[in-house]
Amino acid sequence: MATRPFDWLELRPEGLYCRPADLYIDPTRPVARAVITHGHADHARPGHGAVLATAETHAIMAVRYPDDAPERQAAAYGAPVALGGVRFWLAPAGHVLGSAQVVIEHGGARAVVSGDYKRQADPTAAPFEPVRADLFVTEATFGLPVFRHPEPEHEVEKLLASLTQFPERAHLLGVYGLGKCQRMLALIRAAGYDAPIYLHGALIALTELYRAHGHDFGDIRPAAGASKAAFQGALTLAPPSAATDRWARRLGDVKAAIASGWMGVRARARQRGAELPLVISDHADWDALLRTCLETQAEEVWITHGREDALAYALAAAGQRARPLRLAGREDDAE
Amino acid sequence: MQAFAALLDGLAFTPARNAKLRLIGDYLATTPDPARGYALAALTGELDLPGLKPAAIRALASERVDPTLFLMSYDYVGDLAETVALIWPLAEARRPPPSLAEVVEALEGASRAEATALLAAWLDDLDADGRWALLKLLTGGLRVGVSARLAKTALAAAFGQPVAEIEEIWHGLTPPYAPLFAWLTGAGPRPDAGAGAGFRPVMLANPLDEAQLATLDPADFRAEWKWDGVRVQAVSRGGERRLYTRTGDDISQSFPDVVAALDFEGVIDGELLVAAADGTGPAPFAALQQRLGRKRPSVKLIAAAPGFIQVYDLLFDGAADLRGEPFDRRRQALERFLRAASPKLALSPLTPFARWDDLRALRAGARAAGIEGLILKRRDAPYLAGRPQGPWFKWKRDPLTLDFVVMYAQRGHGRRSSFYSDFTFGAWTAEGTLAPVGKAYSGYTDTELVELDKFVRAHATERFGPVRAVAPGLVFEVAFDAAQRSSRHKSGVALRFPRIKRIRWDKPAGEADTVAAVLALIETE
Numbered sequence: 001m002a003t004r005p006f007d008w009l010e011l012r013p014e015g016l017y018c019r020p021a022d023l024y025i026d027p028t029r030p031v032a033r034a035v036i037t038h039g040h041a042d043h044a045r046p047g048h049g050a051v052l053a054t055a056e057t058h059a060i061m062a063v064r065y066p067d068d069a070p071e072r073q074a075a076a077y078g079a080p081v082a083l084g085g086v087r088f089w090l091a092p093a094g095h096v097l098g099s100a101q102v103v104i105e106h107g108g109a110r111a112v113v114s115g116d117y118k119r120q121a122d123p124t125a126a127p128f129e130p131v132r133a134d135l136f137v138t139e140a141t142f143g144l145p146v147f148r149h150p151e152p153e154h155e156v157e158k159l160l161a162s163l164t165q166f167p168e169r170a171h172l173l174g175v176y177g178l179g180k181c182q183r184m185l186a187l188i189r190a191a192g193y194d195a196p197i198y199l200h201g202a203l204i205a206l207t208e209l210y211r212a213h214g215h216d217f218g219d220i221r222p223a224a225g226a227s228k229a230a231f232q233g234a235l236t237l238a239p240p241s242a243a244t245d246r247w248a249r250r251l252g253d254v255k256a257a258i259a260s261g262w263m264g265v266r267a268r269a270r271q272r273g274a275e276l277p278l279v280i281s282d283h284a285d286w287d288a289l290l291r292t293c294l295e296t297q298a299e300e301v302w303i304t305h306g307r308e309d310a311l312a313y314a315l316a317a318a319g320q321r322a323r324p325l326r327l328a329g330r331e332d333d334a335e
Numbered sequence: 336m337q338a339f340a341a342l343l344d345g346l347a348f349t350p351a352r353n354a355k356l357r358l359i360g361d362y363l364a365t366t367p368d369p370a371r372g373y374a375l376a377a378l379t380g381e382l383d384l385p386g387l388k389p390a391a392i393r394a395l396a397s398e399r400v401d402p403t404l405f406l407m408s409y410d411y412v413g414d415l416a417e418t419v420a421l422i423w424p425l426a427e428a429r430r431p432p433p434s435l436a437e438v439v440e441a442l443e444g445a446s447r448a449e450a451t452a453l454l455a456a457w458l459d460d461l462d463a464d465g466r467w468a469l470l471k472l473l474t475g476g477l478r479v480g481v482s483a484r485l486a487k488t489a490l491a492a493a494f495g496q497p498v499a500e501i502e503e504i505w506h507g508l509t510p511p512y513a514p515l516f517a518w519l520t521g522a523g524p525r526p527d528a529g530a531g532a533g534f535r536p537v538m539l540a541n542p543l544d545e546a547q548l549a550t551l552d553p554a555d556f557r558a559e560w561k562w563d564g565v566r567v568q569a570v571s572r573g574g575e576r577r578l579y580t581r582t583g584d585d586i587s588q589s590f591p592d593v594v595a596a597l598d599f600e601g602v603i604d605g606e607l608l609v610a611a612a613d614g615t616g617p618a619p620f621a622a623l624q625q626r627l628g629r630k631r632p633s634v635k636l637i638a639a640a641p642g643f644i645q646v647y648d649l650l651f652d653g654a655a656d657l658r659g660e661p662f663d664r665r666r667q668a669l670e671r672f673l674r675a676a677s678p679k680l681a682l683s684p685l686t687p688f689a690r691w692d693d694l695r696a697l698r699a700g701a702r703a704a705g706i707e708g709l710i711l712k713r714r715d716a717p718y719l720a721g722r723p724q725g726p727w728f729k730w731k732r733d734p735l736t737l738d739f740v741v742m743y744a745q746r747g748h749g750r751r752s753s754f755y756s757d758f759t760f761g762a763w764t765a766e767g768t769l770a771p772v773g774k775a776y777s778g779y780t781d782t783e784l785v786e787l788d789k790f791v792r793a794h795a796t797e798r799f800g801p802v803r804a805v806a807p808g809l810v811f812e813v814a815f816d817a818a819q820r821s822s823r824h825k826s827g828v829a830l831r832f833p834r835i836k837r838i839r840w841d842k843p844a845g846e847a848d849t850v851a852a853v854l855a856l857i858e859t860e
Contacts, residue, residue, distance in 0.1 A: 144404075144407060144408050144411055145400065145404050145408055145421075145422045145424075146408045146411065146412055146418060146421035146422050147421075148421065148425075148463070150462065150463065158341075165357065165358075165361060166354065166357070244746070244752055244753065245746075245753050246753050247753070248752060248753045249753050249754075254752050254753075256752055264421060264463070265411075265412055265417070265421070266347065266414070266417055267412070267413055267414070269348065270348070271800040271801060272801075273746065273748075273752065273801055274348065275348050275349055275350070275748065276348065277348060307407075307411070309407065310404055310407045310408075313403060313404065313407075314401070314404060317401070
């Protein structure tokens with residue numbers, strides 16, 4: 001059939017809305033009922049009445065919003081939940097701990113809302129599972145063919161080589177607090193680096209949460225209270241904003257590294273003040289976006305945020321109908 | 336190629352000189368021949384490869400990538416070589432990536448068409464960093480903030496030799512410099528400096544601390560003007576003529592008029608200047624700057640700004656090396672040497688004096704165009720490479736100062752990476768707006784830096800990436816050597832060697848100086 005109307009899924013100012021279930025997916029403002037794909041602040045906001053998410057995402061939200069008390073419903077990956085005659089289930093998205101795609105089955109059709117996702121291996125997140133869909137809703141953060149993320153192990157080698165080559169400098173790695181921080185810790189440990197790693201205060205609670213979920217990061221220490229001498233030649237992780245700003249002063253002579261998918265573009269890396277840019281991303285790169293959209297065999301792809309036009313163009317060229325949603329409120333830089 | 340790419344990548348993101356030296360030094364010490372030789376040649380600008388035009392690179396990419404997606408990507412990335420490096424599709428079957436030596440040796444003598452075909456095959460086999468390095472190599476200009484001098488300094492340091500030793504033999508060598516590395520690693524003799532038109536390391540002066548004068552005997556010294564031009568070494572040997580800067584960069588092409596006048600056999604040391612239109616002496620530095628940037632100056636430009644050299648030393652008279660002779664002997668030889676020379680080779684006069692006070696008075700009056708102070712030279716000193724302590728002193732005239740308003744601030748790097756430490760300042764225009772006149776990064780204490788940083792954060796009005804616009808309210812007393820006209824600055828003026836002399840926390844921004852005040856300081860011919 002030429003078109004199958006997905007009129008039960010629509011875009012509202014609050015976000016993507018499933019009408020028969022009266023429920024929003026990753027709404028940007030407080031709503032009565034929400035499904036949350038993952039714990040990043042531009043997807044998981046406080047103040048909703050009832051929230052369906054993975055147990056891990058609930059735990060992350062509880063750490064981030066201690067005063068928030070929605071009615072929490074946890075769903076394991078693959079376990080169906082019926083809400084208002086609509087069947088929902090969550091599938092791993094590979095983005096961060098607990099991240100999920102939302103699968104919605106209604107009126108004989110299946111929509112898959114992927115949230116943010118990646119296809120690269122990540123020891124700290126359940127791997128992405130492709131789900132056949134009639135409608136696939138994708139992100140496009142790295143929706144240009146210049147974004148092709150290298151192997152993360154290769155990037156981590158650069159960091160370790162610099163620690164050896166500049167043993168007198170404090171290496172400060174800027175990382176997003178949820179997901180990137182813990183993935184980097186796991187990658188660095190897997191590469192054989194076993195010296196203590198210092199953490200900015202803002203990264204500690206979520207790292208503890210990962211630990212409680214069975215991820216061991218070795219000798220991790222709070223940066224607060226450590227002497228300047230301790231940072232010399234050592235590795236410290238901090239949110240990107242702190243890594244190149246005042247907080248970094250306590251470390252002395254800093255070599256600023258940043259781990260982000262944006263670091264592949266030199267102007268962007270320079271603008272962020274990175275002396276050691278590491279191209280490591282928790283989002284799908286161009287090849288993975290294309291491959292994933294095609295793998296779902298969806299008749300139609302909706303593109304929520306990022307560089308939608310290039311992806312829509314390329315999908316159309318590959319025979320898949322695609323439509324940019326131009327969803328507001330998603331943060332480009334929080335990667 | 337991948338190791339060289341990693342080196343370039345590191346250099347491109349590393350602003351600090353010492354860190355760059357270590358990156359280059361470590362690479363040269365650990366990379367085998369001939370790759371390190373070719374890398375050194377690339378960094379010193381001695382690699383002669385067929386340059387590819389941007390259009391050729393673009394055409395190559397358009398064979399592999401959808402043109403619409405390419406345009407969208409180029410628009411986002413902003414740099415052609417980088418866009419192609421990133422967007423180049425993964426080849427089905429990749430061979431091992433080419434080595435740097437393989438690339439250079441295959442390209443030597445290749446035509447542009449052949450080079451383009453080779454490039455496409457290599458791009459298939461390299462990763463994104465490797466592709467970027469290769470494209471930079473082939474489009475000319477690595478732009479990683481490394482001068483030839485810095486690369487040689489790194490090489491010298493990596494193998495524990497003085498850089499002057501490298502300079503001395505450099506021009507007798509060609510890439511990939513096997514005899515040089517053999518010598519540096521103890522596997523061969525020191526290469527012969529040769530009798531060619533090579534560059535010899537120059538002798539530099541130290542700034543004079545006036546308190547030192549009491550301990551120095553005026554009778555031991557000669558004095559001459561310190562010319563405000565570009566230090567050059569002019570070499571003419573066996574029919575080959577070269578004009579070098581003091582760091583050994585060959586600028587012969589930019590000054591054919593001067594090269595034509597090198598009608599002698601030997602090596603001279605002097606200051607390159609441009610003659611004033613009325614022929615009375617040197618024109619202001621800005622006139623010389625116009626010519627420095629031009630690889631192939633027009634006949635018209637040469638006529639309007641003819642170059643000449645104020646000659647002050649003779650290193651070789653014919654084949655005879657005079658560098659071991661005392662200054663007075665070299666000076667006598669120089670005066671003889673120049674007797675029959677072209678008028679474009681002017682003898683820099685000695686300034687007679689009996690007491691230091693005589694010179695003090697002369698220096699105070701030295702505000703003519705082309706002069707920036709005095710140089711003192713020990714009469715018995717040989718010509719020594721580098722900046723030895725004691726024999727030569729530069730005694731610059733006092734700098735000019737004006738008060739300017741801070742307009743923009745940018746964070747520094749390394750120790751300063753969290754501080755707003757780089758400042759752009761401006762002067763008031765007749766319309767009552769601020770026009771930027773210069774930038775400064777130095778002249779304050781660590782304590783002042785903390786205060787400045789606080790001020791910038793509290794008074795930032797706009798952000799442009801790492802740069803903050805600052806509301807007018809902070810005044811610097813800026814010292815500078817000269818003011819000159821500039822078409823690159825909106826204010827129409829530029830300052831030479833600006834540095835922050837004092838922070839004028841007390842001074843209201845409205846009372847800072849005007850563009851007109853800067854213009855009034857520009858020396859006329």
